Amino acid sequence: MNKNIAFPLSALALLTLTAVPALPVAAQTSLPQGRYKTxxxxxxxxxxxxxxxxxxxxxxxxxxxxxxxxxxxxxxxTVEVDYRGAIEEARRQENHIDFVQRTGPFVYTLLLPEVTTYYNANVDSAGCALDGWETGVPRDVSGKTCAPYTFPEVGSRLKDRLWIKGDRISFGHLPLSWQNEADGGFPETSSSIDFVRVSD
Structure with missing residues (x-):
């Protein structure tokens, strides 16, 4: 096996909600709309x-x-992670927006045979406690720990905070943390990861 092919840490995950409930206009418009990329x-x-x-x-x-x-x-x-959530609440504060999302599935797709072999050989850590991984076959890892990340069950309510910095945004949790604060509050500080607007 090529040791230069890194076996990725499971980095964020995407969801596929079959239906997203209609929300009040305020929740739809409080968050900045568009596409953002790191x-x-x-x-x-x-x-x-x-x-x-x-x-x-x-x-x-x-x-x-x-x-x-x-x-x-x-x-x-090496690995693609997909997620899609429904924003249930959004409240604009002085320099940030607090929002609550209802989580959907977190879907992993392994893209290299070497990575698939690694996941199957390390089921209890990287492999998310799931065996039988196949290259190119998406799997829902909701409610699983894919070291070092733990993902909530589908339908969980997750609080996060978003900061707007010109054409950039950042979050308190997303993209590397998917857990609520221990006290049930919103994250106090912004992640160091900025997303730059690429389209409306």
């Missing part, structure tokens, strides 16, 4: 892997995609 970011042990995340906000629907890569220059795709 730069190629280093992740993993010694920052040896790469990661690009994308968020699309359309009305009351928040979709997210994370693509992990074998190396820190985001050259060879």
């Amino acid at each position: 730069a190629c970011l280093p992740i993993g042990k010694n920052d040896r892997h790469g990661f690009i995340a994308e968020v699309v906000i359309e009305g009351s629907v928040l979709s997210a995609t994370a693509q992990s890569y074998a190396h820190d220059d985001c050259d060879v795709p």
Whole structure:
């Protein structure tokens, strides 16, 4: 096996809701609409892997995609994670927006045979406690821990906070954390990961 092919940390995950309930106009319009994307970011042990995340906000629907890569220059795709949630509440504050989303499935797709072999050999950690991984076959990992990330069950209510910085946005949790604060509140600080607007 090529040791230069990094086995990605399971970076964020995307959902596929079959139906997103209609929400009040305020919840649909409080969040900035459009498509946002990160730069190629280093992740993993010694920052040896790469990661690009994308968020699309359309009305009351928040979709997210994370693509992990074998190396820190985001050259060879290894794992794709897809998610789509429904925004149930959104409240604009002085310098941020607090929002609550109802989570859908978190879907992993392994893109390289070497990665599939690694997941099947490490079921209790990277493999999300699921065996029988196949290359190119999506699997729902909702409610699972895919080391080092733990994803909520489908239908969970997840609180997050969004900061707007010109053409950039950042979140308190998304894209690498999918857990509520212990006290049930909103995250106090912004993630260091910025998403840049790429289209309306």
